[in-house]
Amino acid sequence: xxxxxxxxxxxxxxxxxxxxxxxxxxxxxxxxxxxxxxxxxxxxxxxxxxxxxxxx
Numbered sequence: 001x002x003x004x005x006x007x008x009x010x011x012x013x014x015x016x017x018x019x020x021x022x023x024x025x026x027x028x029x030x031x032x033x034x035x036x037x038x039x040x041x042x043x044x045x046x047x048x049x050x051x052x053x054x055x056x
Contacts, residue, residue: 009052011053012048012049014041028052031050032049032050033048033049033050
């Protein structure tokens, strides 16, 4: 991805265990939240946690 000019990878998750996995295993940073537009995944959460990985 870096060779193609991609500098940042962004993902969204709502499960705490998944968020910790991204952070601990790959070095993602929590950069904010995004309101869910449709009910999906965990129905007790109304927002996604936004994670970002810097490839530079």
